[in-house]
Amino acid sequence: MKKSVLRQYARLIAQKGGNVQKGQDVIISASLDQPEFVTMVAEECYRCGARKVTVDWTHQPLTKLNYQKRSVKTLSKMEDWEIEKLKHHVETLPVRIYLESDDPDGLRGINQEKVSKASQARYKILKPFREAMDNKYQWCIAAVPGAAWAKKVFPGVNKFKAMEMLWEAILYTSRVDGDPVAAWEAHNKDLADRCAYLNSLGIKTLEYRSANGTDLKVGMIEDALFMGGSEKAQGSGIEFNPNIPSEEAFISPMKGEAEGIVYSSKPLSYRGELIENFSVRFEGGRAVEVHAEKNEELLRKMISMDEGAAYLGECALVPYDSPIRNSGILFYNTLFDENAACHLALGRGFTNVLKDYDQYTTEECYAKGINQSMIHVDFMIGTEDLSITAVTRDGRRVAIFENGNWAF
Numbered sequence: 432m433k434k435s436v437l438r439q440y441a442r443l444i445a446q447k448g449g450n451v452q453k454g455q456d457v458i459i460s461a462s463l464d465q466p467e468f469v470t471m472v473a474e475e476c477y478r479c480g481a482r483k484v485t486v487d488w489t490h491q492p493l494t495k496l497n498y499q500k501r502s503v504k505t506l507s508k509m510e511d512w513e514i515e516k517l518k519h520h521v522e523t524l525p526v527r528i529y530l531e532s533d534d535p536d537g538l539r540g541i542n543q544e545k546v547s548k549a550s551q552a553r554y555k556i557l558k559p560f561r562e563a564m565d566n567k568y569q570w571c572i573a574a575v576p577g578a579a580w581a582k583k584v585f586p587g588v589n590k591f592k593a594m595e596m597l598w599e600a601i602l603y604t605s606r607v608d609g610d611p612v613a614a615w616e617a618h619n620k621d622l623a624d625r626c627a628y629l630n631s632l633g634i635k636t637l638e639y640r641s642a643n644g645t646d647l648k649v650g651m652i653e654d655a656l657f658m659g660g661s662e663k664a665q666g667s668g669i670e671f672n673p674n675i676p677s678e679e680a681f682i683s684p685m686k687g688e689a690e691g692i693v694y695s696s697k698p699l700s701y702r703g704e705l706i707e708n709f710s711v712r713f714e715g716g717r718a719v720e721v722h723a724e725k726n727e728e729l730l731r732k733m734i735s736m737d738e739g740a741a742y743l744g745e746c747a748l749v750p751y752d753s754p755i756r757n758s759g760i761l762f763y764n765t766l767f768d769e770n771a772a773c774h775l776a777l778g779r780g781f782t783n784v785l786k787d788y789d790q791y792t793t794e795e796c797y798a799k800g801i802n803q804s805m806i807h808v809d810f811m812i813g814t815e816d817l818s819i820t821a822v823t824r825d826g827r828r829v830a831i832f833e834n835g836n837w838a839f
Contacts, residue, residue, distance in 0.1 A: 449528050815835045
């Protein structure tokens with residue numbers, strides 16, 4: 432891949448993704464797959480005026496080894512220095528950039544029960560720090576090719592060709608051609624316009640139907656708004672793009688108001704393993720029954736992580752006719768696959784979808800109907816024939832999606 436094109440991508444991540452400002456600290460989280468590109472991103476952050484750029488390196492095989500060899504007690508413990516680090520992040524609010532590249536099957540075979548127990552224990556400590564930072568800092572998730580991931584997506588070619596093909600797919604779906612910054616400004620405006628229309632309707636309920644058996648009704652929070660594309664950090668007002676790529680208009684629904692069944696349309700990569708061909712049935716807003724052809728037990732563990740894990744935290748609208756779906760590529764990565772199809776998320780909702788959310792405490796946001804949980808896991812439900820109808824608070828029925836695409 433040409434370095435000039437990669438440089439454009441790095442600049443897009445720093446300028447439109449994290450939108451790094453002069454004097455800000457930046458933390459880049461990345462695996463060892465693309466150190467040269469990580470360096471480019473760091474350089475672009477410094478060009479934006481960053482005071483300091485730090486890279487947190489990870490290595491999936493080492494993560495797997497630690498899960499295998501450490502006890503639950505050791506995995507659960509947060510050291511004093513880790514807590515002090517979190518306190519520092521609350522005080523300084525660094526820009527966070529996450530570069531994904533891991534193997535979708537890279538943690539296959541680990542003891543998921545051990546991981547669940549450790550995650551639950553650590554979350555009790557992490558929760559207040561996360562809530563203290565929530566909505567207040569800029570962040571961006573983007574992707575770079577890892578060798579194992581590339582071979583999973585393109586199994587019929589050698590590793591080097593697969594890496595090149597995955598680079599091309601990432602750059603195409605991230606709108607890195609011509610002037611990517613201008614392309615994202617136009618894209619953000621389109622998403623903002625669609626959200627404005629949705630918010631003008633006064634939606635009470637969304638009804639999902641598809642020939643694969645999906646028949647689901649989800650209730651909306653009266654004060655909640657659809658969002659899409661760029662967001663603004665609370666306090667500073669700095670605009671940033673949390674996901675590159677992104678095609679969704681999303682909202683957090685009312686906890687406890689979901690009835691019916693929904694079928695997945697793409698595999699779900701969760702904790703380094705794939706859950707495939709699954710369904711979730713809701714009663715009283717809660718997932719009460721799940722089935723999967725592959726990794727059904729992992730799906731059960733996911734929805735039992737805490738009380739909120741079995742409730743919906745997000746409804747996202749993505750047209751079937753979108754760049755990622757039209758690429759014909761199954762990425763086995765939620766960042767991309769969720770932007771190829773309408774999706775739902777189990778677990779934590781977004782407090783910033785509430786109108787005037789900054790005037791409420793976190794607990795008040797939960798009281799309004801935002802779900803709270805230690806997890807937030809997106810799963811894809813969009814199909815070529817999916818229809819979504821909005822029932823408004825004044826009794827109208829308005830078509831939102833017809834045959835998998837926007838009806839307006």
